[in-house]
Amino acid sequence: MRLSPIDPSSYSNAHELIIRHVDLDWTVNFEKSTISGSATLYFKTLKDDVEEIFLDASELSIASMAIKGSAGEIPLNWDVGGHVDNIGSKLTVYLPTKTSGEFVVVIEYETDPKASALQWLTAAQTCGKQHPYLFSQCQAIHARSIVPCQDTPAVKFTYNATLRHPVGVTGLMSAVRKRSEAGVSYFEQKTPIPSYLLAIVVGALVERKIGPISSVWAEQEQIDESAEEFSQTADFLAKAEEICGPYVWGRYDLLVMPPSFPFGGMENPCLTFVTPTLLAGDKSLATVVAHEIAHSWTGNLVTNRNFEHFWLNEGFTVFVEGKIVGRLSGNASRDFHALHGLSELTDCIKTQLASTPELTKLVVDLSECSPDDAFSTVPYIKGSTFLRYLEDLLGGPEKFEPFFRAYLNKFKFQSVLTNDFKKELYDWFRQDPKNEVFLERIDWDLWLFGEGLPPVIPTYDRSLLDSCQKHASLWADNDLDTIKSSPTLSESLTSIQIIEFLAQLLEKKQIKDLTPEKIALLDQTYHIHATKNAEIRFRFVRLYIQARMMDKMDEILAFLNSNFRMKFVRPIYKELACWPEAKPIAVENYNKVKDEMMSVCAYTVSKDLGIDAACK
Ligand SMILES: CC/C=C\C/C=C\C[C@@H](O)/C=C/C=C/C=C\[C@@H](O)CCCC(=O)O
Ligand SMILES: [Zn+2]
Secondary structure (H helix, E strand, O other): OOOOOOOOOOOOOOOOEEEEEEEEEEEEEOOOOEEEEEEEEEEEEOOOOEEEEEEEEOOOEEEEEEEEEOOEEEEOEEEEEEEEOOOEEEEEEEEEEEEOOEEEEEEEEEOOOOOOOEEEEOHHHOOOOOOOEEEEOOOOOOHHHOOOEOOOOOOOEEEEEEEEOOOOOEEEEOOEEEEEEOOEEEEEEEEEEOHHHOOEEEEOOEEEEEEOOEEEEEOHHHHHHHHHHOOOHHHHHHHHHHHHOOOOOOOOEEEEOOOOOOOOEEOOOOEEEEOHHHOOOOOOOOHHHHHHHHOOOEOOOEEEOOHHHOHHHHHHHHHHHHHHHHHHHOHHHHHHHHHHHHHHHHHHHHOOOOOOHHHHOOOOOOOOOOHHHHOOOHHHHHHHHHHHHHHHHOOOHHHHHHHHHHHHHHHOOEEEOHHHHHHHHHHHHOOOHHHHHHHHHOOHHHHHHOOOOOOOOOOOOOHHHHHHHHHHHHHHHOOHHHHHOOHHHHOOOOHHHHHHHHHHHHHHOOOOOOOHHHHHHHHHHHOHHHOOOHHHHHHHHHHHHHOOOHHHHHHHHHHHHHOOOHHHHHHHHHHHHOOOOOHHHHHHHHHHHHHHOOHHHHHHHHHHOOOOOOOO
């Protein structure tokens, strides 16, 4: 079912009127696990005589609603209906008269303690153990659980916020902090944002400057290592501006989240949220920060109009991320990064998406599927591969980057569909008739609506990948004695090469003599026991599972419970569910920790563990 003509996942009648600005006055109540206060919505109609406003709302308790005008406030009637699981409800606001132009609605409300966008941590669940902690994750459609709104990326609004919270903790939002007094902070977001970029955090946070417009925020216990790990932030920003154009958001801060944050990073404007699983100690995972910085243009300035076209956010962002890596570390690194993405995509298509091949399309149909269920690495990697294919086809970076910047400049502050991009590409490259022959070669249908891996794999520099493959073949095809005497072992690998090598080993499925002895030698050779790199640990734990090493179950569970980043915990739970002796242990562990997970993680993992789900 498509909930509205412009967005299958939103009830809003954004084709009739739009929110241009929001004033929030929020009080954070840790005792009740709620946010209460008001949202003042500034509307503009797109047609005459609007009688009803359809908003998205999820489990909100609305106390009052009024339309504000020169004659004061007039109370409004509303009703809540059309509840759909994982989507929310339709909030219909009845206007007193047929209305055209601009008007303001004030809504007093309180969130539910189980609001899907929010995670409430007790003091005991934080590093410092002194203060409780609150954070949000609104993408894709969870903003409706913290504010009644047009929860569709088709609509963009500016916002101001007054945030009241206990004295002794810091409150931050996806905006510039204008002022802060004991227990109250004031924010301003002057650039229009879609609702999914609303964000809030309240906790015992400290700040360390890491660049001209950047600080990293974290709990005191993690601030030193965070500042060190993300010291390249200003360099990433400079390269991103070279590629994309001027940075418009004023500040670029990072916030190191508690381990239950479900994603690697979230591009909340002015304040990117990142998982602490990036703290590898050697900056080897900091490319996630380059990714989040790239979103400052791709996604945050030029935004997918609905989440069926999510590749316009993520594929474009991975493409820019690759360019940042290339400019800072060379083209071999850029291409290695792309090839590593392709190996993650291959794994995802074979495992996570085996029973839902329609979700391997670049443009998906979300009429019957919530965005959280459709989420995968496909829009990221298939999308960025498509852009690289187009870049190579149309004359390389020298020709493509000017077009790319022009596209971003043309559609900044707007929301777009794939056809907007396609039209812009044709308009730009048709200026030179010599491009016609190349433009004709692009099979848009196959790229956008074909299932599976990208239809064309660009020619990449494979030099950094080759040694990973060599190591993977050595360990997969040989017995212990042969491995021990192989000269390949003396060729060392970087952290990211070890990640890719382990990914390739896992991919092989048939590993010769996958015995505890072989795994112990792997551990010793690549110093796995000593690494803080979560991407390495994640893959090593999966080797334990592949080898059915029940005696490593404590280690597997320790990793599973050390963080709730879905990229890591979902595949592990899924694989444990397919190991009959381990499944009850996994289910028991999940039941023990699920209340500490964010709701999107608890929900998706419960599906991954589903008793009747087929094991692939
Ligand atoms: C085609 C898919 C359609 C819609 C999906 C859109 C949003 C899904 C929702 O679950 C939210 C996703 C938020 C992602 C945030 C950050 C990612 O870039 C993290 C990637 C995974 C990781 O590194 O942990
Ligand atoms: Zn992203």
